[in-house]
Amino acid sequence: MNNETLTAFKEMQKQSWGLFAPLEIVTTMCAASLVNFSCIKKNDAVLDVGCGTGVVAITAARAGAKVSALDLSPTLIEHARKNVSIANVAVDLRVGDVESLPYPDNAFDAVLSQFGHMFAPRPQIAIQEMLRVLKPGGIITFSTWPPDLFVGKLFHLVAKFLPPPEGISPPPLWGNPNFVREQLGNKVQDLIFDQSMMKFPALSLGHYRQSVESTVGPVLKFVQESQHDLIRLNQFRVELEALASQYYADNHIHQHYLMSRAYKI
Ligand SMILES: C[S@@+](CC[C@H](N)C(=O)[O-])C[C@H]1O[C@@H](n2cnc3c(N)ncnc32)[C@H](O)[C@@H]1O
Incomplete structure (x- = not known):
């Protein structure tokens, strides 16, 4: 992948994630699980990478941590600022890229990411930065979507209809424990995994589809690009609803995910 492709891809990501804010209502619940799993303590220096509207950052700040948070999308960082103000906590918020973190070496006791760093196109560069x-002795913790479960399959479906540029790593790889083990390598110890579930409320499959089409970066991007090809768009929609129907019960889509935790050596 050349520099031009990489820059264009990141610019596209920055734009397409900008409308994610309405989904903070569902990621808020998972933020508590990730913060608990990360075992952070009062006064720990904590970084939330791919923070979106700040749900993990604010949860950690409410637990007494000194929190910094970063996201590629300036729109989401603006939204996070409002959330920080409403929650009446302190969080150092910055627009930035997980592949080039604007912090010194060894600055944090804990680095967290909830469905964030997995979207960086170059996993090794992202994880090296998070570990740097x-x-x-600090703790690294992240939540990710496994490839064989619903959201991983959803991203696979999007990639089938809108293939990413060559060389971009598929985000759901980060939901595979073997991949996580390989990426963290011998730079960590005591790597453990846990599973949790996000319940995504939806009045019908159509409501679910509309919601992700207007908020989830890669889905939104595909829908925008397909306005001139309604047959293809319709085919995508049929497949999306068929997939989602397998996980739909009691007015919720049940989205299982992986949590990983390890200590830097
Ligand atoms: C699924 S959202 C999760 C947001 C938030 N962590 C939450 O749980 O609500 C993915 C986030 O990753 C961010 N992101 C994607 N690529 C990134 C990168 N290279 N560097 C930093 N953030 C990135 C997006 O802008 C978006 O906010």
């Missing part, structure tokens, strides 16, 4: 800013 983490103190030795």
Whole structure:
């Protein structure tokens, strides 16, 4: 992948994630699970990577941590600022890229990411950066979507209809424990995994589809690009609803995910 392709891809990501804010209502619940799983303590210096509207950052700040948070999307960082103000906590918010973190080496006791760093196109660069800013003995924790479960399959479906540029790593790889183990390598110890579930409320499959089409970066991008090809768009919609129907019960889509945690050596 050349520099031009990479820059264009990141610009596209920055734009397409900008409308994610309405989904903070569902990621708020998972933020508590990730913060609990990360075992952070009062006064720990914590970084939330791919923070979106700040749900993890604010949860950690409410637990007494000194929190910094970063996201590629300036629109989401603006939204996060409002959330920080409403929650009446302090969080150092910045627009930035997980592949080039604007923090010194060994700055944080904990680095967290909830469905965030998995979208960086170059996993090794992202994880090296997250480990670089983490103190030795510090904890790295992230939540990711497994490839064989619903959201991983959804991203696979989007990639089938709108293939990413060559060389871009598929985000759901980060939901595979073997991939996580391989990426963290011998730079960490005591790697453990857990599973949790996000319940996404939806009045019907059509409501679910409309919601993700207007908020989830890669889905939104495909729908925007397909306005001139309604047959293709319709085919995508049929497949999306068929997939979602397998996970739909009691007015919720049940979205299982993986949590990973390890200590930097
Ligand atoms: C699924 S959203 C999750 C947001 C938030 N963590 C939450 O749980 O609500 C993915 C987030 O990752 C961010 N993101 C994608 N690529 C990124 C990158 N290279 N660097 C930093 N953030 C990135 C997006 O802008 C978006 O806010």
